[in-house]
Amino acid sequence: MRRLLVLTAFVAAAVLGVAAPAAGSEVEIADLLADQGAYDQSEITVRGELIGDFGRRGDWVWVQVNGDSYADEPVLAGGPLTGGNLGIAARIPEGLFAEGGFGDAGGYRHRGAVVLLTGTWRFHDPDRTGESYLEVTAMQVVAPEQRLDEGPLWVPLGIGLGLLAGAWLFRRRSGKARRGGT
Amino acid sequence: MLIKPDSQDLRTISFYFGRVLQVVAGASLLPLAWALLGREWAPASSFVLMIGVLALLGCALACRRPERDRLDWSHGMVVAALTWLVVPIIGAIPLAFSGHYGDVLDAYFDAMSGLTTTGLALVQDLDHLASSLNFWRHFLHFLGGQGIILAALTLFAGGAGLTLYYGEAREEKILPSVQSTARFIWGVSLVHLVFGVAALGLVAFFSLGFTPVRSLFHGLMTFFAGFDTGGFSPQSTSLGYYHSPLYEAVTAVLMVAGAMSFGLHFALWRGPRRSALRNLESRTILATFTATLLVTFAGLAALGVYGSVLGLARQGVFHVVSAHTGTGFATVPGAELAAWGGLAFGGLTIAMALGGMASSTAGGVKSLRIGLTLKVVKDQIKEVLLPEHAVVSRAYYQSGRKRLTPGVAQAVLVVSLLYVALYLLGAGVGIAYGASLQEALFESVSAAANVGLSVGLTDPSMPVLLEVTYILQMWAGRLEFVAVFSLFGFLYSWWRGK
Numbered sequence: 244m245r246r247l248l249v250l251t252a253f254v255a256a257a258v259l260g261v262a263a264p265a266a267g268s269e270v271e272i273a274d275l276l277a278d279q280g281a282y283d284q285s286e287i288t289v290r291g292e293l294i295g296d297f298g299r300r301g302d303w304v305w306v307q308v309n310g311d312s313y314a315d316e317p318v319l320a321g322g323p324l325t326g327g328n329l330g331i332a333a334r335i336p337e338g339l340f341a342e343g344g345f346g347d348a349g350g351y352r353h354r355g356a357v358v359l360l361t362g363t364w365r366f367h368d369p370d371r372t373g374e375s376y377l378e379v380t381a382m383q384v385v386a387p388e389q390r391l392d393e394g395p396l397w398v399p400l401g402i403g404l405g406l407l408a409g410a411w412l413f414r415r416r417s418g419k420a421r422r423g424g425t
Numbered sequence: 426m427l428i429k430p431d432s433q434d435l436r437t438i439s440f441y442f443g444r445v446l447q448v449v450a451g452a453s454l455l456p457l458a459w460a461l462l463g464r465e466w467a468p469a470s471s472f473v474l475m476i477g478v479l480a481l482l483g484c485a486l487a488c489r490r491p492e493r494d495r496l497d498w499s500h501g502m503v504v505a506a507l508t509w510l511v512v513p514i515i516g517a518i519p520l521a522f523s524g525h526y527g528d529v530l531d532a533y534f535d536a537m538s539g540l541t542t543t544g545l546a547l548v549q550d551l552d553h554l555a556s557s558l559n560f561w562r563h564f565l566h567f568l569g570g571q572g573i574i575l576a577a578l579t580l581f582a583g584g585a586g587l588t589l590y591y592g593e594a595r596e597e598k599i600l601p602s603v604q605s606t607a608r609f610i611w612g613v614s615l616v617h618l619v620f621g622v623a624a625l626g627l628v629a630f631f632s633l634g635f636t637p638v639r640s641l642f643h644g645l646m647t648f649f650a651g652f653d654t655g656g657f658s659p660q661s662t663s664l665g666y667y668h669s670p671l672y673e674a675v676t677a678v679l680m681v682a683g684a685m686s687f688g689l690h691f692a693l694w695r696g697p698r699r700s701a702l703r704n705l706e707s708r709t710i711l712a713t714f715t716a717t718l719l720v721t722f723a724g725l726a727a728l729g730v731y732g733s734v735l736g737l738a739r740q741g742v743f744h745v746v747s748a749h750t751g752t753g754f755a756t757v758p759g760a761e762l763a764a765w766g767g768l769a770f771g772g773l774t775i776a777m778a779l780g781g782m783a784s785s786t787a788g789g790v791k792s793l794r795i796g797l798t799l800k801v802v803k804d805q806i807k808e809v810l811l812p813e814h815a816v817v818s819r820a821y822y823q824s825g826r827k828r829l830t831p832g833v834a835q836a837v838l839v840v841s842l843l844y845v846a847l848y849l850l851g852a853g854v855g856i857a858y859g860a861s862l863q864e865a866l867f868e869s870v871s872a873a874a875n876v877g878l879s880v881g882l883t884d885p886s887m888p889v890l891l892e893v894t895y896i897l898q899m900w901a902g903r904l905e906f907v908a909v910f911s912l913f914g915f916l917y918s919w920w921r922g923k
Contacts, residue, residue: 295552313552373740407477
């Protein structure tokens with residue numbers, strides 16, 4: 244049984260893992276944002292959801308990585324509201340990014356892939372006129388993208404249509420009254 | 426003796442208020458169409474509800490035409506104040522149903538922030554919000570920045586136009602009639618819309634590597650929030666999301682264009698351009714921008730957080746432009762902004778408090794009032810220093826030579842003082858809840874001057890009283906007090922009048 248578990252873990256790592264993260268202490272994105280300067284030029288590993296857009300710029304892909312609770316439990320999937328998003332920018336080499344085989348970044352009705360990113364944290368990088376970002380050297384997919392559903396809200400829709408009908412009747416009746424009055 | 430408003434007063438106010446709601450209902454078809462095109466069924470359902478409420482209320486209130494076609498000054502002010510108070514309540518419906526707000530008050534906060542072009546936000550998990558709801562949030566900036574009432578004026582006005590126009594805190598009529606002025610303002614905005622969205626979209630596509638659809642989406646959202654000096658952003662990291670000096674530069678141009686008075690736009694389009702730059706307002710804003718920029722630069726240099734001059738210049742210029750124009754975009758997280766401290770913090774706070782030009786989409790005290798206040802002080806000093814019988818010329822240049830009468834001086838000083846009082850009120854409430862003076866003042870100025878930069882006090886977990894204070898600050902700051910006082914005066918007369 245134990246062997247089977249180990250084997251399963253290896254297979255999962257082979258399927259999901261693109262490249263094992265290099266040694267680098269794992270840092271919560273919330274902690275990183277609270278004191279960015281403390282991690283400047285350090286090799287760190289962060290865990291988060293790829294969100295927004297994949298900005299393909301030459302040899303690099305820019306993407307935002309969110310390390311908040313919504314990465315694991317999106318609101319649409321029943322996750323609780325825990326405040327604003329917590330995100331940092333990541334710059335991933337095109338080749339490494341391509342290995343991930345990502346479809347879309349996270350957004351409405353779409354939880355993006357959750358990844359472990361290892362790289363160097365560049366705080367106020369003078370070569371990029373003061374921007375802060377993670378320059379990624381290794382990436383591992385922890386959880387694949389997830390499509391979420393949200394259907395119509397029938398009660399608000401019904402009430403809304405009823406109110407519109409009421410407005411139409413009101414307008415018609417007041418128009419008739421005005422014409423009758425003149 | 427207070428005169429109690431009669432049924433005709435109420436009918437006049439309700440008629441014009443109803444017409445404005447009908448116009449907003451019509452405008453709200455756009456986010457509904459957006460949601461249907463994107464097959465976003467849940468937001469579409471809540472948009473239908475919102476439009477239904479607006480339409481029914483609008484039709485009910487405007488069903489009986491008043492006997493008097495003209496709006497009194499006080500009627501126009503009351504309609505304006507009511508519009509800016511009630512439209513966010515109804516506009517909050519789709520936000521409240523989205524599941525991204527802790528409670529209804531948070532949704533109302535965001536709707537008020539959107540409409541008043543403030544940009545402070547309590548939305549949670551913004552990065553997963555439906556695009557149609559994002560469009561609605563930004564479209565609120567556009568409606569508010571251009572003026573809902575201005576939109577209504579282009580469709581109907583009659584004798585009502587002028588008081589409604591002034592009620593929305595616009596101070597100069599550019600063309601002979603209010604309707605032609607309204608059309609000019611819409612014309613300027615639409616030209617900026619086309620060129621602004623095209624420029625931002627092209628940068629997003631070619632330089633940032635976004636897909637064509639997403640480039641257009643980001644371009645449109647940034648345009649609404651930039652030109653209307655709003656400050657909402659479709660992503661949680663604001664303008665820092667784009668990591669692009671070029672995108673920031675295009676946005677900065679739009680922010681400056683938004684903070685310019687439409688009178689200055691008119692002069693720049695149709696001339697004489699030189700006289701526009703001679704205006705007291707133009708010279709004042711150039712001086713205050715330079716001063717606050719230098720203070721911020723000095724503060725950032727002293728902090729030593731930017732290793733290069735270019736880095737310091739990029740962050741400093743962008744944030745001062747964002748603060749002075751009342752936009753509120755940031756390229757750094759709130760926690761980092763809070764850590765700026767000292768002179769940089771002071772430079773930004775002063776820039777926010779001063780605000781943009783009169784009759785623009787920006788908030789704050791406004792440059793013309795600052796210029797006139799300084800002129801009054803200068804004249805007073807001159808009077809003291811000159812011989813007793815010397816006459817001090819009290820005139821200034823603003824689209825022609827104008828006399829600085831005691832009435833104008835008094836009005837300017839009163840409104841400026843009211844802004845200071847409003848800033849202090851919010852700061853006091855913030856301090857009462859344990860915030861530092863620096864942070865409480867920063868956030869309060871940001872709310873009252875309709876800016877939107879935040880050091881983190883505006884948060885879904887903030888106390889209700891502080892949230893309500895910021896809502897009232899955004900409302901009063903946007904309407905520049907007169908319409909707000911008129912509404913309270915009207916209600917008081919109704920209650921106690923005879």
